[in-house]
Amino acid sequence: xxxxxxxxxxxxxxxxxxxxxxxxxxxxxxxxxxxxxxxxxxxxxxxxxxxxxxxxxxxxxxxxxxxxxxxxxxxxxxxxxxxxxxxxxxxxxxxxxxxxxxxxxxxxxxxxxxxxxxxxxxxxxxxxxxxxxxxxxxxxxxxxxxxxxxxxxxxxxxxxxxxxxxxxxxxxxxxxxxxxxxxxxxxxxxxxxxxxxxxxxxxxxxxxxxxxxxxxxxxxxxxxxxxxxxxxxxxxxxxxxxxxxxxxxxxxxxxxxxxxxxxxxxxxxxxxxxxxxxxxxxxxxxxxxxxxxxxxxxxxxxxxxxxxxxxxxxxx
Amino acid sequence: xxxxxxxxxxxxxxxxxxxxxxxxxxxxxxxxxxxxxxxxxxxxxxxxxxxxxxxxxxxxxxxxxxxxxxxxxxxxxxxxxxxxxxxxxxxxxxxxxxxxxxxxxxxxxxxxxxxxxxxxxxxxxxxxxxxxxxxxxxxxxxxxxxxxxxxxxxxxxxxxxxxxxxxxxxxxxxxxxxxxxxxxxxxxxxxxxxxxxxxxxxxxxxxxxxxxxxxxxxxxxxxxxxxxxxxxxxxxxxxxxxxxxxxxxxxxxxxxxxxxxxxxxxxxxxxxxxxxxxxxxxxxxxxxxxxxxxxxxxxxxxxxxxxxxxxxxxxxxxxxxxxxxxxx
Numbered sequence: 001x002x003x004x005x006x007x008x009x010x011x012x013x014x015x016x017x018x019x020x021x022x023x024x025x026x027x028x029x030x031x032x033x034x035x036x037x038x039x040x041x042x043x044x045x046x047x048x049x050x051x052x053x054x055x056x057x058x059x060x061x062x063x064x065x066x067x068x069x070x071x072x073x074x075x076x077x078x079x080x081x082x083x084x085x086x087x088x089x090x091x092x093x094x095x096x097x098x099x100x101x102x103x104x105x106x107x108x109x110x111x112x113x114x115x116x117x118x119x120x121x122x123x124x125x126x127x128x129x130x131x132x133x134x135x136x137x138x139x140x141x142x143x144x145x146x147x148x149x150x151x152x153x154x155x156x157x158x159x160x161x162x163x164x165x166x167x168x169x170x171x172x173x174x175x176x177x178x179x180x181x182x183x184x185x186x187x188x189x190x191x192x193x194x195x196x197x198x199x200x201x202x203x204x205x206x207x208x209x210x211x212x213x214x215x216x217x218x219x220x221x222x223x224x225x226x227x228x229x230x231x232x233x234x235x236x237x238x239x240x241x242x243x244x245x246x247x248x249x250x251x252x253x254x255x256x257x258x259x260x261x262x263x264x265x266x267x268x269x270x271x272x273x274x275x276x277x278x279x280x281x282x283x284x285x286x287x288x289x290x291x292x293x294x295x296x297x298x299x300x301x302x303x304x305x306x307x308x309x310x311x312x313x314x315x316x
Numbered sequence: 317x318x319x320x321x322x323x324x325x326x327x328x329x330x331x332x333x334x335x336x337x338x339x340x341x342x343x344x345x346x347x348x349x350x351x352x353x354x355x356x357x358x359x360x361x362x363x364x365x366x367x368x369x370x371x372x373x374x375x376x377x378x379x380x381x382x383x384x385x386x387x388x389x390x391x392x393x394x395x396x397x398x399x400x401x402x403x404x405x406x407x408x409x410x411x412x413x414x415x416x417x418x419x420x421x422x423x424x425x426x427x428x429x430x431x432x433x434x435x436x437x438x439x440x441x442x443x444x445x446x447x448x449x450x451x452x453x454x455x456x457x458x459x460x461x462x463x464x465x466x467x468x469x470x471x472x473x474x475x476x477x478x479x480x481x482x483x484x485x486x487x488x489x490x491x492x493x494x495x496x497x498x499x500x501x502x503x504x505x506x507x508x509x510x511x512x513x514x515x516x517x518x519x520x521x522x523x524x525x526x527x528x529x530x531x532x533x534x535x536x537x538x539x540x541x542x543x544x545x546x547x548x549x550x551x552x553x554x555x556x557x558x559x560x561x562x563x564x565x566x567x568x569x570x571x572x573x574x575x576x577x578x579x580x581x582x583x584x585x586x587x588x589x590x591x592x593x594x595x596x597x598x599x600x601x602x603x604x605x606x607x608x609x610x611x612x613x614x615x616x617x618x619x620x621x622x623x624x625x626x627x628x629x630x631x632x633x634x635x636x637x638x639x640x641x642x643x644x
Contacts, residue, residue: 001618002643007625011641015633019611019642021414022383023351026612029384031640033607040585040605042488042620043612044437044529048589060586062488063610063620065597067627070608073634075600078484078583085483086626088619090519094552098423100413101376102398104405110369113403118392121356124364159389162356162396208357208452237454294340296332296466306454310463311365 001095014070028052040069122163125216127239127304134220134265136192138258139183142175144198148210148231150174151202161209168213180217187218196254197224202231211238215305221262223278223289225251236297239305241265246275246288258282262289269298318565320472322507322539325447325562329430331464337471337571338505342464343447346429347374348456351416353381354434356393358453359400362460369405371462376407376424378416406460415644417441417613421524426558427542432459436531437613443524444549445542445562450531470507470536471571473498474564477514479579487522488615490576491529492584496594497574498533506571508538511564514578515541520549521617528614532591607638616644 002008012018017031025031026043032052033039039051039058046058061069068076105113142150153173160167172179183193195214201224202210211234222235223243232242245251259281262268268276269291276289293301303309319327327335332342348370350358355377362370377397382390394411401408409419416433417440425431427445431438434456441448451465459465475494481487494508508530510523518526523540530538540546541563550559583597610616610624621643633639 002621002625005622007622008643010625010629014628014631014639016610016628016639016641019640020383021412021643022380023415023613024383024611024642025609025640026642027353027381029382031607031609031638033638037606038604039607039609041609041612042615043609044532044614045591046586046589057588059588059600060488060492060591061597062486062583063615063624064484064486064627065583065585066608066610067624069605070610070633070637070639071627071631073637074605075585075597075603077598077601080601081484083627086623087483088622088626090521090549090552090617090619092552093554094422094618096554100410101419101423102401102408102410104407105402107369107405110403110405113399115363115403116392116395116399118388118396120389120392121396122360124360126364162360162393164360206452208454212357212454234452296340306458306463307361307365310458310461311367314367314371314462 004095040066042066120163122165125164125212127215127308129304129308130239130266130269130302131192132264132266134192134260134262136194136220136260137186138196138254138256138260139186139193140172140176140179141196141254141256142198144225145200145203146175146197147204148202148207149204152207152210152213154205154207164213164216167209168216171213171217183217183219192220193218194260195219195222196251197222198251199225201227203228206230206234208234208237211235211240215240236293236300237306239301241269241291241301243289243291246290250287253283253285253287254280255282266302269301272298318567320509320568320570321445321541321562321564322447322470322472322509325428325430328428333469335469337469339469340466341469342466343430345372345432345459345465347424347431348372348460349376349378349416349420349431349433349435349438350456351381351435352379352390352393352397354453355397358434358457359397361454361457362404363400365457365461367461370460372460374407374424375460376409376420377401378409378419379411380415383411415613415616417528418616418644421520422553427546427560427562432456432465437528439531439537440524440528440613442527442530442537442539443520445540445546447537447539449537467536468505470505473506473508473535473572473574474570475508475510476512476573476575477510477578478512478575479514479577480517481578481581485581485583487518487525489581489584490578491526492586492594493576493581494526494530494574495532495586495592496584500532500534500590500592503534506535508533508535509564510538510540516543516545517578519545519619521619525614529591605637609640611642611644613644616642
C-alpha cells in the first residue's frame with residue numbers, strides 16, 4: 001500500500017534505506033550501528049550487543065519519536081515539533097495480496113512432493129523406547145554449574161542447528177572435545193552413555209539441542225547434584241532420565257568411564273519409584289538415585305521422548 | 317461463575333488437567349506458526365513423527381529471519397521448508413512477504429482460537445483476542461501432530477486502560493508504560509489481559525504492538541478482547557466472517573490490576589540495555605542520535621509507516637544520521 005500511495009517514495013527521497021520486509025535489524029542481521037553510537041529503534045529488544053555492535057546504545061521508541069530523531073539528528077519530544085500532527089487512520093480496506101503465500105496442495109498431490117534437503121539439513125533425530133536395563137559408562141563427569149553453553153556451544157557452531165549429526169560433534173566441546181567421538185563409539189556398540197554432573201546442571205539458554213544432541217549420541221541418563229528446571233524438562237522431552245543423588249557425596253566416588261548398571265531401569269521408571277539403585281561395577285559399590293517425575297513425564301521417558309510418545313498416543 | 321477472557325478461551329481448549337492457576341494443563345492448539353531460524357528443527361522433528369499431514373486447523377511456515385543469505389545454508393533451508401509445507405499441507409509464506417507476526421495477524425489470526433509459534437513474539441496475535449504463545453520447536457512440532465501443548469495454568473494481570481491517547485503518543489508508549497510498571501522480571505506464569513474503557517479506542521494493529529512487546533515482561537501471553545475494533549480490522553482484511561465477540565465477564569477476578577490512563581501518557585523510550593529501563597523522551601531531548609531504524613514486528617503497521625512518511629515528507633536526512641526502514 002505504501003508503495004502505491006507514494007509514501008515509500010517520500011521515505012526514499014528523505015534518504016531512508018529500504019530493507020527487506022523481514023526481521024533483519026531487529027535480530028542483529030543487518031544495519032549494526034557504529035562503535036559507541038546511539039541508535040533509536042522501533043523494535044522490541046535492546047539487550048547489549050543484540051544490534052551486532054557490542055558497545056552501541058539502543059533506545060526503543062515509537063515510530064513517531066524515531067522519525068523525529070531522524071529529522072533532527074537528536075532526540076526531540078514530538079510534542080515540541082513545529083509540525084502539524086500527521087493524522088493517519090487505519091484504512092477501511094487494506095490492499096490484500098496473498099500471492100506470496102503458497103496455499104497447501106490438494107491432499108492427493110502432497111505425497112508426490114520430494115523434500116529438498118541441502119547439505120546443511122541433517123537426518124531427523126529419533127530415539128528408541130527406554131531399554132529394560134541400563135548398562136553403560138560414565139562418558140563424562142562435569143563440575144558444578146555446567147551451562148547449556150558448555151553442553152552445546154552456540155556461536156560459530158549454531159549454524160549447524162538443522163543438522164543434528166553434525167551439531168552433535170560439538171557436544172561438551174568446551175569441556176572435553178573427545179566426548180562426542182567416545183559417546184558415539186559406545187552408542188554404536190550398544191553401550192549406554194551416562195553424564196555425571198554437579199550443582200545446577202543445564203543452566204542458561206533453554207536451547208533444546210543441549211538435550212537433543214546428547215540423545216543422538218546415546219546418552220540415556222544424567223546423574224547430577226541438581227538440574228535446572230527447563231533443562232530437566234528438555235531432558236525428559238528427549239528421553240534422557242534426569243537423576244539426582246540421594247547422597248550428594250556419591251558424586252565424589254564416581255569416576256569417568258566407570259561402568260554403571262541399573263537393573264529394571266524401565267520398570268522402575270514405569271512404576272514411579274522415586275529412589276532407584278544403581279550399581280557401579282567398576283568401583284563395586286551401590287549408589288541411590290532420586291527422580292521427581294510426573295506421570296506424563298514417566299510416559300514420555302518410557303516412549304523414548306516426547307515425539308515417539310505423541311506418535312504412540314495418536315495410534316491408540 | 318464469572319471468568320476472565322483468558323480462562324474462557326483456555327477452558328474451551330483444555331484437554332488435560334484441571335483449570336487451577338499454577339497447575340500443569342494441556343490445551344488443544346488450533347493454529348501454529350514457525351519462522352525459518354527455529355522452523356527447520358521443528359519440521360525435522362515433525363517429520364520423525366511419521367504423520368502424513370498436519371492435524372491442526374492451520375499451520376503456517378514463514379521465512380523472515382535469515383533472509384540475508386550469506387553462504388548456501390540459509391537458501392537451502394528455505395527450500396527445505398517450502399517442500400515440507402507442500403508435502404504436509406502447511407501454508408508457506410515466502411521470503412519477502414513479511415514478518416511472521418505481522419502477516420499472521422493480518423491474514424490468519426482469529427478471535428477465540430489458540431496459536432502456538434516457535435518465536436517468542438507470537439503473542440502479537442493476542443491483539444485479535446486469541447491465545448497466542450511462543451514455545452520451543454518440539455512443542456510446535458507436537459502441536460502440529462495433534463498433541464496437546466502443556467503450560468502452567470496462568471494467573472491473570474488485568475491492565476485497565478482509561479481515557480484516550482493524545483496526539484504524538486502511541487500504543488508503543490502504552491507497552492513501554494506497562495514495562496515500566498511490571499518490569500522484565502517476576503511475571504512468569506502470568507497473562508496480561510487488557511480491559512477498561514480505553515480499549516475501545518485502540519485499533520487492532522495498535523493492540524498488536526502492545527501484545528507483541530508484552531513478551532518482554534516475561535508473561536505467557538497478552539490478550540485483548542474481541543470487539544467492534546476487531547470486527548473492523550477483520551472486515552478491512554476481508555475476513556469479517558471470522559469475527560466473534562469475546563470479553564471477560566464484568567465481575568471476573570484478577571490476581572493483580574494495573575490502571576493506566578491513556579490521556580496521561582507521554583512519549584517514552586526503553587533506554588540501554590533493557591526493554592524495562594523506561595525514561596520519558598522529554599528527558600532525552602537534545603541527545604545526539606547516529607542511527608534510526610524503523611519497522612520490526614512491533615511497529616510496522618500501515619498507520620505506523622504512513623505517519624513516518626508524512627513526517628519525513630519534503631525533508632532530508634541530516635548528515636551524520638543513518639535511517640533504515642524495514643516494512644514488516
